[in-house]
Amino acid sequence: MSGLRRGREALDSLRTIPLFAHVDDESLASMGELLIERRIPKHQTIVEEGLAGDYMYVIREGEVKVTKLSGDGREKILELLGPGDFFGEMSLLDNSVRSASVKSLSETRILALSRHDFLKELRRNADLAMAVIQELTRRVRQMDEQASSLSFQRVKERTEGLLRRLAKNESDAEGRHSTPPLTHQQIADMIGTSRETVTRIVKRLKQDGWLEQRGKQYLVPDDV
Secondary structure (H helix, E strand, O other), X not given: OOOOOOOHHHHHHHHOOHHHOOOOHHHHHHHHOOOXXXXXXXXXXXXXXXXXXXXXXXXXXXXXXXXXXXXXXXXXXXXXXXXXOEEOHHHHHHOOEOXXXXXXXXXXXXXXXXXXXXXXXXXXXXXXXXXXXXXXXXXXXXXXXXXXXXXXXXXXXXXXXHHHHHOXXXXXXXXXXXXXXXXXXHHHHHHOOOHHHHHHHHHHHHHOOOOEEEOOEEEEEOOO
C-alpha cells in the first residue's frame, strides 16, 4: 500500500496511535498520505544494528523486540514494543547508523515514514514534535531506572519491576494485567542475569501468590 487512504475511518485509525493522538485533522490527513503500510512476517529483521536508516516506523499490529549485540556476540533484548509504539527515529534525527536491531515476534503491520517526510513533519507540526520528545524522554528515564536497578536492586526486585512495566494492557475482572508472551531467557536478557536464576525467581513469585501464568504470559496484580 503506497499510502493510507483519506477519510474519517483512516483518521480515526491513526489517532488511536499515541504518537498521532493530538495532531490536528488536516495535518493528520496530510501525514496519512506519506505513511507507507508494510506487513512483516514473523521473525523478520526490520531494522539492523550498524546499518544506515532511512525510515522510522510505527507499529499498528503485532509485536517486535529491540536487540543489541554484546561484546561476545550474544543478542541482548533491550525492549519489547507493541501496537502504538514507534522505533527507528534516532538514526533519522542524528543521521547516524542504527544503534540496535528490531525483529518481529509475530506477523506485524507497521507504518513507515521516510527521513525527509519525518523531519519535514517535525518542523511544521509542534504537537508531533512534542510527542516524539516526550517519548524519547520516557525512554531515557527508563534506561536510567534500568541502570540503577542493575546496580542496586536484587534480581527478584528487578524481575518484578520488569513484569510490572511490560504489563501495560487493561486489567481483567480479577484486577490483573498481563504481559506479552515471554520466555525466561528474554526476561534474563532484559534484567541482566541468567535464565536459571529467572526460572527460580518466577517459581518463587508464583509460590508467594504475586504472579500467575497463562501460557507464556504473566499476570501481574493491580496493586502496582
